Amino acid sequence: GKHGTVLDSGTTYAYLPEVAFIAFKRAIMKEHNSLKQISGPDPNYKDICFSGAGINVSQLSKSFPVVDMVFESGHKLSLSPENYLFRHSKVRGAYCLGVFSNGRDPTTLLGGIFVRNTLVMYDRENSKIGFWKTNCSELWERLHVSDAPPPVPSNSDVTNLTKAFAPSIAPSASQQDNIHQ
Secondary structure (H helix, E strand, C coil), rough: CCCEEEEECCCCEECCCCCHHHHHHHHCCCCCCCCEEECCCCCCCCCHHHHHHHHHHHHHHHCCCCCECCCCCEEEEECHHHHHHEECCCCCEEECCCCEEEEEEECCEECCHHCCCCEEEEEECEEEEEEEEHHHHHHHHHHHCCHHHHHHCCCCHHCCCCCCECCCCCCHHHHHCCECC
């Protein structure tokens, strides 16, 4: 059946309906001028990979754009490169798209890659999901200092909290232009 958008932290990557995937791929491909497209780590798959972005993940934003995924409700989820790329396992400094086509299935499946360095708030009572961009490694260290009180979000942390929104229908052919950078 039609599931709209499913947020599944147990799934590694993200899967979009074909038309939405093509729009997503176009948004990425038009920005990779300085990178070389290479084969993926497994010849059995047609991964879209690039070399030349550097070995430091924090430098990815110099080569790859932030992409806004706009849902039918009008809410958007901004994705930094770490939220849609994975490291190429055989080529140092190369990365591959972690977003794939779901073919004709209209379901959008957002896996763990989309919520890297993001705290996810599940408001089951109001049927909403909220996203808070954070540095999870730093947060982990702040939370595990012995005898330290729990951290209080700073004003800059609070601005990272995106507005919670109700689940919506997955991007479709009519929304293909809404996936933009």
